[in-house]
Amino acid sequence: MTIIILLIGISLTIALVFLGGFIWSMKSGQYDDTYGPSVRMLFDDKKSSKKKSQ
Amino acid sequence: MLQSSNLLKEVPQRQAENTCYHCGQPCETDSFTVDEKSFCCYGCKTVYEILAENDLCEYYNFETAPGVRSDSEYEDAYTYLNDDKIKNKLLIFHIGDHARVQFHIPSIHCISCIWLLENLNRINSGVIKSEVNFSKKTAVIDFDASKISLGSVAALLASTGYRPLISLEGELREKKESTSNKKLLIQLAVAGFCFGNIMLLSFPEYLGIDHLDVSLQKIFSYLNVALAIPVLLFSGADYFTSAFKSFKQRQVNIDVPIALGILVLFARSASDILMGTGSGYMDSLAGLVFFLLIGRWFQDKTYENLAFDRDYKSYFPLAVYRKNLDGWKATLVHELKKGDQVRIRNKEIVPADSLLLTDVAQVDYSFVTGEAKPVEIKAGELIYAGGRVVGQPALMTIAKETSQSHLTNLWNNDVFTKPDSRNYKTLMDKVARVFTWSVIGLAIATGLFWWWFNSEHVWLIVTSVLMVACPCALALAAPFTYGSMLRVFGRNGLYLKSADVVENMAAIDSIIFDKTGTITHGSKNISWRGTITKEELQMVRSVASCSTHPLSVLLAQNLKDSLDTTPTKFTEYPGEGIQGIVSNQVIRIGSSAFVGSTENEGYSRVYISIDGVVRGFFEVGTTLRPGVSELASRLGNKIKALLSGDTSADEDRMREVFPAGTQMAFQQSPQNKLDYIENLQKEGAHVMMLGDGLNDSGALKQSHVGIAVSDDTGVFTPACDGILSGTKLFYLDRFLSLSKSALTILKISLGISLAYNVVGLSFAVTGHLTPLVAAILMPISSISVVVFTTFMVNLVSRRVLS
Numbered sequence: 001m002t003i004i005i006l007l008i009g010i011s012l013t014i015a016l017v018f019l020g021g022f023i024w025s026m027k028s029g030q031y032d033d034t035y036g037p038s039v040r041m042l043f044d045d046k047k048s049s050k051k052k053s054q
Numbered sequence: 055m056l057q058s059s060n061l062l063k064e065v066p067q068r069q070a071e072n073t074c075y076h077c078g079q080p081c082e083t084d085s086f087t088v089d090e091k092s093f094c095c096y097g098c099k100t101v102y103e104i105l106a107e108n109d110l111c112e113y114y115n116f117e118t119a120p121g122v123r124s125d126s127e128y129e130d131a132y133t134y135l136n137d138d139k140i141k142n143k144l145l146i147f148h149i150g151d152h153a154r155v156q157f158h159i160p161s162i163h164c165i166s167c168i169w170l171l172e173n174l175n176r177i178n179s180g181v182i183k184s185e186v187n188f189s190k191k192t193a194v195i196d197f198d199a200s201k202i203s204l205g206s207v208a209a210l211l212a213s214t215g216y217r218p219l220i221s222l223e224g225e226l227r228e229k230k231e232s233t234s235n236k237k238l239l240i241q242l243a244v245a246g247f248c249f250g251n252i253m254l255l256s257f258p259e260y261l262g263i264d265h266l267d268v269s270l271q272k273i274f275s276y277l278n279v280a281l282a283i284p285v286l287l288f289s290g291a292d293y294f295t296s297a298f299k300s301f302k303q304r305q306v307n308i309d310v311p312i313a314l315g316i317l318v319l320f321a322r323s324a325s326d327i328l329m330g331t332g333s334g335y336m337d338s339l340a341g342l343v344f345f346l347l348i349g350r351w352f353q354d355k356t357y358e359n360l361a362f363d364r365d366y367k368s369y370f371p372l373a374v375y376r377k378n379l380d381g382w383k384a385t386l387v388h389e390l391k392k393g394d395q396v397r398i399r400n401k402e403i404v405p406a407d408s409l410l411l412t413d414v415a416q417v418d419y420s421f422v423t424g425e426a427k428p429v430e431i432k433a434g435e436l437i438y439a440g441g442r443v444v445g446q447p448a449l450m451t452i453a454k455e456t457s458q459s460h461l462t463n464l465w466n467n468d469v470f471t472k473p474d475s476r477n478y479k480t481l482m483d484k485v486a487r488v489f490t491w492s493v494i495g496l497a498i499a500t501g502l503f504w505w506w507f508n509s510e511h512v513w514l515i516v517t518s519v520l521m522v523a524c525p526c527a528l529a530l531a532a533p534f535t536y537g538s539m540l541r542v543f544g545r546n547g548l549y550l551k552s553a554d555v556v557e558n559m560a561a562i563d564s565i566i567f568d569k570t571g572t573i574t575h576g577s578k579n580i581s582w583r584g585t586i587t588k589e590e591l592q593m594v595r596s597v598a599s600c601s602t603h604p605l606s607v608l609l610a611q612n613l614k615d616s617l618d619t620t621p622t623k624f625t626e627y628p629g630e631g632i633q634g635i636v637s638n639q640v641i642r643i644g645s646s647a648f649v650g651s652t653e654n655e656g657y658s659r660v661y662i663s664i665d666g667v668v669r670g671f672f673e674v675g676t677t678l679r680p681g682v683s684e685l686a687s688r689l690g691n692k693i694k695a696l697l698s699g700d701t702s703a704d705e706d707r708m709r710e711v712f713p714a715g716t717q718m719a720f721q722q723s724p725q726n727k728l729d730y731i732e733n734l735q736k737e738g739a740h741v742m743m744l745g746d747g748l749n750d751s752g753a754l755k756q757s758h759v760g761i762a763v764s765d766d767t768g769v770f771t772p773a774c775d776g777i778l779s780g781t782k783l784f785y786l787d788r789f790l791s792l793s794k795s796a797l798t799i800l801k802i803s804l805g806i807s808l809a810y811n812v813v814g815l816s817f818a819v820t821g822h823l824t825p826l827v828a829a830i831l832m833p834i835s836s837i838s839v840v841v842f843t844t845f846m847v848n849l850v851s852r853r854v855l856s
Contacts, residue, residue: 008277015247016247031239035189036168036186043169
């Protein structure tokens with residue numbers, strides 16, 4: 001039965017990693033704008049002849 | 055850009071006559087027209103032009119695009135931002151030459167807006183990077199401070215059609231709101247995580263296989279305790295603080311029995327598990343908090359990008375030009391002192407009561423009074439704060455500081471100094487009070503009974519009662535009923551500030567309207583009275599199009615299809631009218647005296663004379679919004695009054711529309727309106743006020759429900775409880791009856807959840823509340839209440855609104 005305890009430990013750890021991932025993505029503002037990125041990815045990068053500053 | 059251009063062009067294929075070729079939205083004016091295609095905004099037009107140009111040649115130079123010329127008018131208007139004090143307040147950070155600023159831009163509305171704003175670096179090389187947040191309508195712009203100043207960045211935005219809305223207080227509020235919203239979501243995530251895992255670990259218990267391995271069972275229970283601790287201390291923390299606060303105020307709200315229930319659930323379960331007498335109710339505890347937080351999140355999801363709490367400061371400019379010893383310098387408005395000399399330009403707002411120094415100035419008081427027609431002020435006369443200078447720039451000396459001005463005095467009224475003077479009791483507050491005392495009474499009664507009957511079980515029974523009485527379903531009923539109703543309203547053009555407003559709306563028995571801008575359209579329509587030929591109208595248009603006076607602009611917009619003739623010898627007579635010569639005919643447009651008419655000047659009339667002969671006049675602006683007269687007859691005697699800041703010129707027309715008992719008062723000051731509502735309230739009426747301008751804001755705040763009527767929900771509205779789209783004004787009676795239905799639905803669902811509590815209590819008082827019963831009863835009651843309210847609200851609203 002010790003194998004169950006081990007499995008539960010592993011599953012809880014994985015779940016905690018995902019929870020941490022969610023909290024991180026929340027705090028880093030990934031849910032602030034749910035519309036913008038969906039269209040932004042469709043914009044082509046124009047080859048700019050000007051050098052970017054920095 | 056090819057991909058996106060294909061994407062963008064799919065929408066406009068079905069363009070109707072007056073919709074934007076680019077994004078499909080209706081066009082307000084016809085001033086954005088290229089290649090015989092009309093556009094709703096500068097952004098769409100610009101992107102179209104760029105696309106069109108792009109199709110022709112592979113490489114194009116953005117700066118030569120005609121749509122993005124930097125306008126010197128804008129350039130000047132934002133130079134005050136370069137003042138160090140203002141700059142430091144606005145910039146997010148500033149290291150070396152690299153600076154970052156966030157602007158709120160209400161006009162962001164489509165894909166092309168994002169595209170254009172994020173390509174600002176191609177228009178001006180000083181911009182390093184810009185990123186748009188579409189849902190918040192903000193743009194974060196990184197720029198090289200050595201190449202471009204903050205003022206120029208704002209001017210660049212304005213010149214592309216995206217005027218930034220700059221207010222120092224707005225930024226602070228936004229930050230606070232977003233962090234509290236994030237915290238709630240994280241609390242919800244933690245509760246959900248713990249709930250799921252506790253359920254998983256409780257499965258052996260549910261299935262009755264606990265006898266198989268006692269030691270394993272014990273480990274599971276201890277894990278449950280560990281998982282329940284973050285739920286208790288982090289996710290449920292707000293309920294404890296709320297309950298504690300309500301104790302301090304000697305009131306009982308719904309959070310008190312919830313907090314008590316959570317606490318007892320944890321204490322009982324922990325003691326059961328640690329003493330080895332049972333497996334505890336940790337799954338119920340985590341589920342309870344999880345469901346409650348979902349309810350709270352649902353309720354909190356109001357309209358983030360609408361501002362409901364603007365005060366006069368957000369209307370006033372941040373800074374104006376003051377004459378210092380070393381010339382004109384931008385100065386923050388609150389630093390202005392009596393006697394300072396300031397210069398206010400076209401379309402800027404006078405920040406404080408001032409005396410005019412220039413010979414003559416046109417001031418538009420529509421912000422303050424609702425009256426659309428500009429007033430002429432002569433040198434030495436007083437201009438009240440809130441007036442907008444139209445036309446020539448005006449010099450003036452400050453007569454009173456901003457905080458003591460005529461208009462701002464209104465905000466010193468009691469209504470505005472108290473955070474929320476309408477300290478009403480909601481239905482939930484009343485229910486919660488009765489409920490809490492009954493639960494406590496019942497717990498004591500059963501405790502006494504069992505103490506006398508079998509004193510060993512007292513602790514178990516009393517805790518069971520308190521646990522099962524925890525009003526989860528009860529607490530979910532209100533957020534889901536009002537929240538769903540809020541969504542239905544939002545889909546139909548009424549945006550309410552919070553769920554409580556729905557309940558206030560249900561009690562409304564008196565409705566008061568403002569006139570201009572509320573039940574009448576913003577002056578977009580003109581009607582002609584007199585005789586004139588088509589050719590002559592063309593000539594009038596060509597003269598009118600030379601002037602920047604708002605009435606001229608309006609005339610030029612309404613008289614379309616001009617043969618672009620330019621008048622010779624165009625002259626503007628400030629405060630009187632304009633004159634121009636087209637095809638050797640002298641055309642005069644202006645006041646009745648100016649054109650030589652003897653008629654009495656009515657409200658907002660523009661007279662026309664050709665070669666000295668008076669032809670008639672255009673009447674501007676006061677067309678009723680669609681459906682208002684039907685709405686008035688449906689509302690009947692609920693309409694108590696029409697309060698207008700205007701002259702009584704329209705009274706007869708309004709009498710036709712409104713029912714006989716309606717009181718009509720004209721030339722009402724903001725204070726008059728506020729007093730009127732206060733008097734009605736003293737007689738016990740529940741008053742709803744509908745207004746639009748700054749002059750209504752006192753009345754909106756004083757009334758039980760203050761609704762701002764607006765044509766564009768993104769622009770300025772005064773502080774209010776809700777914003778109603780002007781095109782949906784005729785739905786008002788339906789919205790009112792829907793709020794009544796919402797209250798009925800809430801009462802029914804309260805009944806349902808109380809029934810669940812009674813069932814649960816019957817288990818508890820007899821001592822049969824096992825963890826399994828609790829684990830089944832709690833989610834079922836919550837989910838059924840949520841499903842019932844959501845379903846009913848949508849059913850009722852579909853019936854009423856279709």
